[in-house]
Amino acid sequence: MKLDRRRFMKLAGSGAACLSLGQLGVSLAPVKAYAAEMKISGAKEVVTVCPFCSVSCHVIGYVKDGKLVNTEGDPDYPINEGALCAKGAAMFTMTTSHHRLQKPLYRAPYSDTWEEKSWEWMFDRIARRIKDTRDKDLILKNGKGDTVNRLESMFLLGTSHAGNEECAIAHQAMRGLGVVHMDHQARI
């Protein structure tokens, strides 16, 4: 009989979502079991999908007091059945990496440094850049007199990291502006 993770928990006679194997009497070193319990006990389980490769392994994020405390493969997902590769297993470090960018950064022309700016400031400035470029360069007619409404001098590159909903509005925005140079990892 094949047991999925939830049924295993149920059969083990536990209503609590986050009992560790150690507590169920499966042979894990007691210290290890204790440590595991400390880490995720009482944590909320949130299902996510690994952001690398299109096997799309499911991962459970454990959240305690609004903080990510652990990640592990989702044993219920019929494709990965709890297993993860090196990248998937690094999901926790990836999210909490100390290399993460913290604030919007701006580099002025010819400058040799980044400056911190607010999102509002960045959005305003980007919108201005886009509009000015479009107003100046939008090609209404081609050489043959066909209506073409295209903005060749601006582009969008990326990304397969975006979710479906993000891609859908990215595409809509670009076609609204007239952008034709558009590409991403699908062509790499």
Added chain:
Amino acid sequence: MGSNAAEHHPISFKWVLQAKDKGATVMHVDPKFSRTSARSDFHVPLRSGTDIAFLGGMIKYILDNELFFKEYVVEYTNASLIVGKDYGFEDGLFSGYDAKTRSYDKSKWGFELDADGVPKRDKSLKHPRCVYQLMKKHYSRYGIDAVSSTTGVSAENLLKVYKEFAATGRADKAGTIMYALGWTQHTVGVQNIRSAGIIQLLLGNIGVAGGGINALRGEPNVQGSTDHTLLYHIIPGYMAMPNNEWQTYDDYVKANTPVSNDPMSANWWQHKPKYFASLLKAWFGENATPENGFCYEYLPKIEKGEDYSYMYLFDRMYENKIRGGIIIGLNPMNSVPNSNKVRKALDNLDWLVTSELHHSETTDNWKRPGVDPKTVKTEVFLLPSAHRLEKEGSVTNSGRWLLWHYKAIEPAFEAKPFGDMFVGFMKRVQELYRKEGGTLPEAVLKLDYPDRYDPEELCAKINGRFTKDTVVKGKKYRKGQLVPSFTALADDGSTSSLNWLYAGSYTEEDGNKAKRRSTSQTPMQANIGLFPKWAWCWPVNRRILYNRASVDLNGKPYNPEKAVIEWKDGKWVGDVPDGGWPPMATGKGRYPFIMSKHGFGQIYGPGRQDGPFSEHYEPVETPVARNMFSKQLNSPVYKYVSSEMDKLSAPADPNYPIVLTTYSLTEHWCGGGETRNIPNLLEAEPQLYVEMSPELAEEKGIANGDGVIVESVRGRVEAIAMVTVRMRPLRVHGRIIHEIGMPFCFGWTTPGTGDATNRLTPSVGDPNTTIPEYKACCVNVRKADRLTELAT
């Protein structure tokens, strides 16, 4: 073939190993011995860029020995169709070639039609111009000797693979082919895959359990980002991007809606106007009406035949023709060929918006080694992006499953999802147009664009809604309610949908199906591992495409042990059938390949840019001076750009005698911009290396662990020599040719790890896709006197 699944899609490979445990033979044909090879029954090394020769030999073997699945081939593929008299093939060129434009007139390759406009067929397969006979003739040139001499694979190994795979041509056997970028990244990439398509159709392996050609898509949501189309040449749902010749909505619909006169052909794309009109309704909302062509006039129209992909974009940027743009979640300064050129090209921008988790070679290009920032004019915006666990939404896996991911925590620091970024600046651009006016403001102002980024609402909008009260199959839907399926979409403005393929994923009846987590299945579904209630799969939750090709004319499974669908008591059971019509033998059925105009699996593919059959051409940079199969050395229609930095070495150039192939690593993703910032991943794979055979190392006086310089005509790269028997010298055209392999994920923003391998690769691409030829170019290698890019 063309994949190292054990290392690049590790979790997919565990299912391969399960098949092996059950008795399947697993064969790995790839230039490099990898962990995939180690777990396969055997490994066959071949020279990069010679897959068509290898597969052409297999096609010949199957035909010569009559190992194909005859009923399937006759009934379900276009093997029996008669090709028109204009088709021809002579010495490497198909008919209709124009050397001046480097393109084919594809009208020369059409089928011969009867008086009703239906393709003529000869089910005996004897007509000299039927596809079967033309194929036989075409691949008759792919004898074992020529194939062996071209690929570097011994005759014994060739026959071993051919025999094993051709054995799946029986009704009760299935064979599958897993491929990845090892096939796409060639100037003949599409024809590599076409060759596999021909083989799988000959063996009856499409539409069946355990069959198919599996594209192992390498990127996190590359299926979804292709469906929703961050690409220039199509719009969401695989419809063509409008071009200048289609000036009106009616022009577009007329040019893009195929017509079939065969009542047996479903010709599914005949419904395209419904999908296109619904997309325009979703984009322009109330502003889109049938009277104004649903605002079609405002859309940009690309110039017919023009290419706006990476390769051409960076070439135009290099020529100073591009002013600014947006690069998100992408590191092209590492991952696009000829990095020296693209890095220089980026300096020509006035402005650049980037959004990433970390600094990358792209965000920080203005201060790359050897460049004085004070000379770079670009205004750069770098927006911190949220990671997967910090946002919710849907992604689509390689099997087309729509999967929901939930938000676990708030984005770190000030990071935001990409969605917030697009809404953030678009809202402001719209405000500016409202206030100031400008050039063609209507195109921007008439968009029905969200005020805030709400993935749940957008997921519903992608599915589609009724724009007025409607009755579908006796059921009443009010204005604003969700459409139940794409069969409810209409071209009169009464429906909207951001992507017809996803219609049915989010319904009034069942809610957001991306969130479904039930493993329940019927015994028939369990038998072949289908999980129809886990999430949802496009189209219409059909898990195996073209599954009506898995049954005979009476609807009985060819392989009852592994049935996908079956006609039972007047209905189909199993998977969702590819069209619900009764079996073919009733006379009311439809051919199973419903997306092709004539309804057949396309052994003969007259729609491709480079010919209806695959043909071996050498990579653009090749270590040999001639092609064993024709006088045409390279693809006559491959794409290229030609700035002074786009040099190519001559065929068999003695300065660059070694073949280079590039690849990913389990621990790093693509250009490495993200994974190099994860300490445990960087620790596992810390530095750029080059794998070479002991024979080559000895010839070059290189020892394992030595620092070396790899050079092509375009650039030079430092790497650590990894001398290993995983790379084998190959006997090609009667002499020994060496091949080396390198990862491409390292870059200068992670000091000491090395820098872009793509400084070596050329900007030449496939004529159908413009995917660059990363997998085969020519280089040389020598021991380094000193290293500057690598920590030692």
